[in-house]
Structures are given as structure tokens and as C-alpha cells.
Amino acid sequence: MSEVRVRIAPSPSGNLHIGTARTALFNYLFAKKNKGTFVLRIEDTDAERTKQEYIDNIFDSLKALGLNWDEGPDVGGPYGPYTQSERFDIYPKYVQELLDKGFAYECFCTQEELDAEKEEAAKNKKPYVYTKKCLNLTDEEKAKLRAEGKKPAIRFNIEKAQKAFHETSMLTFDDMVKGKLHMDTSLLGDFVIMKSNGTPTYNFAVVIDDMLMKISHVIRGEDHISNTFKQILIFEALGAEVPKFGHLGMILAPDRSKLSKRHGATAVSEFVEKGYLTEALINFVALLGWAPSDGKEIKTVDEIAQDFRINEISSSNSIFEYDKLNWMNSHYIKMLSIPELKERLKPYLKKYDLSELTDAQYTRMVEVTYEPLTLLSDITDAVPYFFGEDVVIEDKAKEVLETETSQEVLKSFMEQAKDWEWTEENLHEKLEAFRGEFKAKGIKPKVTMWAIRAAVTGRTCGADMTAILAIIGKDKTFHRVSEVIKQAV
């Protein structure tokens, strides 16, 4: 078997989409599994929509996900350049070849003419196919049109190619994930391969690039299935080897429509900003359409690659549901080491003055707060009471503090705690005894702790109380508790 070469070919008209990331992943997995080469190609033929920031975003996101490419615009490779706009001088030669072989022809139709025909077809509820009216233009006619200043586009002659390589008008290929796919190509219109401005269209450029880059397997979204038939015909017309194709189901939003901005994040970088770990993202997205043979769902990309078989990918669409992603994200957060967490949490702690805490205090704070986090960004709202002198008392905490019991607890706490040695270990013991004392009076430990928690943090839930006291220190603790007692009087 010849060398496996796959590619991901994003268009830089937006940030790296989560769906593109999944396609990239499956290509990457296929390459890994088959000891092949993973190529990154930037399809920026649409100059108007291309932006450098999108190209950067695509690079950064792919890298962050761990999907490193072997050949690409930045690292180069034997079949470059890997940016389509730098390949414009390559395509005319192949257009000419097709023209010479009669598989392509010039079309002088104007946009207005074409639009009118489409409108007409729509009115009659007929599918629109190009009329082929430029197919048999004589040289004189063409010369005349040219003299009028008209520039031709080049169209591919489907019927001619189909007849040259196939018995009937049916074209069939064996898709790696969907099985045999058929299409009656007589239903397809002769499509443009080179625009009148001299730039290639997508369908043509892909074929030339895939051919020249020796791509052996094309794995992409199923929205490309109908393109595949056109592309196969071009490969054949050029006498090139046709790669194998595999078409993946789409990722849909929970309402079964295309995943878009109104459903939340769509770009990998947006997910990251929201506090998702790239490890969780890639793992989650792998599970959309693919299932591990051992039932273990938490896996690194490399582990998945070992187990991966492309024909086992589900061929149906799947819905992007946040529940499982969130679960997975919290799971990955728990697997992070404390030093790593300290670093990765920092961007989400910008609103606080971290210099208020010593490194040891910061460490401890992270240790006692990371567990319930679903998103890294959840840390923002989980830690306000570690900072500043005073604290905002939430409504629920207010209710707790208004009870007589709470006041009694707090007064007693002030009384006793002033003599406590303020280490976490000691506080733990003292607090336990403190709870015991009240328990003897018929006050539940839970109620006792609530009073202290509400006064010190302004909340009814949060991190381990002992640790909180130890981290913020005796002064802040006393300050906050006495404020509460003062206000009640």
C-alpha cells in the first residue's frame, strides 16, 4: 500500500470552528494510526473573506488541541506551497489541459443571464442546471465576445468526462464511512472551474492541490458529498489517481440546526476563553461519532489513535450537547496538578489582586476551590471572599445571619477564637470542638458552620471553612465577623 497522506484544508474566513477541529482530529487519527502524513493547507482563494488573524487563530487552535501537522504553510514540505493563494500560477496549466482534452470549455455567460435562468428555474420549481449554451460556441463567436471585452469563465464538461470513464451516467464510489455512494451525474450542471478573473474555484483547486500533494485519503464533512462526484470526474479527466474518500456526519446544535453563534461558542478559541480545556474539547469531540472499544471514554488523542478505525465512525449527524462536555471538562480539571492549575487559573483571576496572597496562600486557595469547577472561568465567582477586607453578604447568607442562633454562635466564636493559634491544623481541631459544644446544646454542626461561613464569606456555600479561615487570617476573619455582629445590634 502506498503512503497514507491526509490533509485538513480550512478556509481562513473565520476562527477555527469546532466542526473543523473534529474533521482535523479524524484526519490526524487516521494518519497516526496508519503511520501517514498529516498536511495542513490553507484555502484562502476568497481574498475578500480571508484575514491574517483567522490564519493565526487556525494555527494556534490546532496546536492547542495537539493536532500537529507534518507539512503546512509554516513548516513547509515537499509539495508546497501550502497556502492556496500562493499557488495561483499552478492552476492555469491544468485548466489548459482540460480545455485541450475537451473536458472543459469557455463560458461567456454573464452573471445577469445566469441569475435570470436560476430565477426562471425556481419559478417553475425545476432544479437549476446550467444550460450548456456556451458549449458549442464557434471560434468566430468567441472572438466576437472577446472583442466585446467579455472574459470567459471555464466550465467542466461533465457529460464528456462521465462518458469517457464510465459505462452509464451513474458514478459510484466507496466511501470509507458511508459505504457505496451513487449519483446520476447527468443531473449535475457543468460547473465553473476557473472564474472569469482567472482564479480557480474551490472544486478545481482542491483537486489540483490534492493531486499534487499526493493526498491518498480525503476525510471531510458530508456537506462535501455532492462535490465529491464532481471532483472524481476531474481527477479522472486529468488522468490522476482518485483518492479514497470518507465523509463524516455533521455536528448539529441541540435544536438540530447548524451550530452557530446563537448557540454559544463555535470556535475552539471561544471555548477556551469560556474556560474549557483543549484536552476536554478534543476528547469530547472524538466521542461524537466514535466510540472506544473498551468503553473508557476519557482518553488522550494518542490513546484514541491506537483504537481508531475509520470505518467504525458513525455515519449519522450528532448533536453537540454541553452536558457531557461540561462533565468532561470538570473531570479534566480534577486531573490537573496544582501547579498547573495555578497557572491555568490565573487568566480568570484578573479581577482580583493576587498579590494579596502569598504563594503558599494562593496554592492553598486553589487546592480548596478547584474541585467543584466545571469551567476554569468558574473560579472567578468562587473566590471573591479571599480578597479584600470586607465581603458582600448575599441574601441567603443574610437570612442565616439574622437568626438568633447565628448571632450566638458568632459571639461565642469571637470570644473563643481570639486565643486560637491560627494554623489550619489547629483551626480544624478547634472548630471541631466548637461545633461539638453547640451540638450539645442542640444546634446542628451544619448550623454552627453556616453562621461562621455566612459572616466570613457572605455566602452559604463554598470551600472548606477551616482552610478559608487559615488563608484569610485572623485579622480579616475577626474584622468580618465583628462587622456582622455590629450590624445586628
Place this chain on the structure above:
RNA sequence: AGCGGUAUCGUCUAGUGGUUAGGACGAGAGAUUCUCAUUCUCUAAACAGGGGUUCAAUUCCCCUUACCGCCGCCA
């Protein structure tokens, strides 16, 4: 409209011509903990519908339905 594709718990999926149709997330109940979270235990939850083929169909075939995609001088 035409063409192509898909159909197992709410979601992601496993699975088989004969199974108590399995797992995960989520949901509900309970236990543990100062709270939240964790952890543990338990529960509910699916083969889209109709025809065939067959001793037997969720599994194979056909039709219907639903959903998705494609029909650009976008990619």
C-alpha cells in the same frame, strides 16, 4: 421540487437473525461531608411507523415519515 445521506433511552453511543437491548452524560431517590462539589448505591429512560423475507427481525429488503446536506464565477 430534485438528488444524496441518516434513523437504538432526552443526548453521545454499544450490540445482535433468538439478549433481562449494554455503557456514558444528564434526570430522579438515598448515603457520606460544615455547605457546594466529590464519592458511593439505587431508579426511570430507546430499537420512528408500515409492509415483506424468515420458525424467529431492533438487526436483512421495500415503502412512508422525520431530520440533515447539496443544488454559487463561496469554500
